[in-house]
Amino acid sequence: MMVAHEYEPATMKVRLVMKNVGIVTAFREAVGCTVPVLATVGRLHQQALEASFGEADAASGHALVRRRRKPT
Numbered sequence: 001m002m003v004a005h006e007y008e009p010a011t012m013k014v015r016l017v018m019k020n021v022g023i024v025t026a027f028r029e030a031v032g033c034t035v036p037v038l039a040t041v042g043r044l045h046q047q048a049l050e051a052s053f054g055e056a057d058a059a060s061g062h063a064l065v066r067r068r069r070k071p072t
Contacts, residue, residue: 005063007056014061015054017045 001007021042028035044061053060 001057001059002062007053007060007063010055010057012058013055014045014048014058017058018042018049021045 021038024035024038025042028038044064045058047064048054048056048058048061051064053063
């Protein structure tokens with residue numbers, strides 16, 4: 001998927017990842033533990049949602065990272 005820059009058909013949609021991020025966040029808060037990577041995952045996939053990748057595979061976050069990369 002990432003090599004070909006093709007994120008459909010999705011096997012794990014971005015919007016579903018965000019639903020799961022919400023569930024894990026609520027659980028984390030309830031038990032008082034930290035999950036450092038959760039914030040990063042949430043930010044990346046929220047940006048993917050905002051870039052209209054909600055129905056695309058979660059690997060579409062790769063497209064966002066590529067867009068931000070500075071040309072060499």
